[in-house]
Amino acid sequence: MTSETDSAKPPEAPLDQTPSATTSDVPAFGWSGYAERVNGRFAMIGFLSVLLVETLSHDTFLHWSGLVP
Template identity: 70%
Template sequence: MNSNTEKAQESESTEPETTDSEIKNLSPSATTNDIPEFGWSGYAERINGRFAMIGLLAVLLVEALSKISFLEWAGIISQ
């Protein structure tokens, strides 16, 4: 073998292997290194938690501005 083919074989063996995310051509989110996926994943739980916090804040704002409970405001219970 000549030195050129040996160098080519060495460079091929030192290249990093491609991961599943590179094969799927997905990139991580801007706020986390998790890749969005379906099912029970850390990414999905983080997003659900953020939406839950926004919903709770909305309920508290409705109660603070209307001076009645959210359940009365929504017409679920009557007093």
């Protein structure tokens, strides 16, 4: 029989696979929840960077980067 505190604990990972600092996910390659979370965070940083460039330069990102004349 388990108590409520036992069910709230994240599952323990093997000794060679330490969970992430922010989640109970174990870092893994491929289509894992951890990989998707990291990709989403980098996408948000990239999107905010584009907005910042456009705001500070008063020009579109594609024109600023030289991809569109």
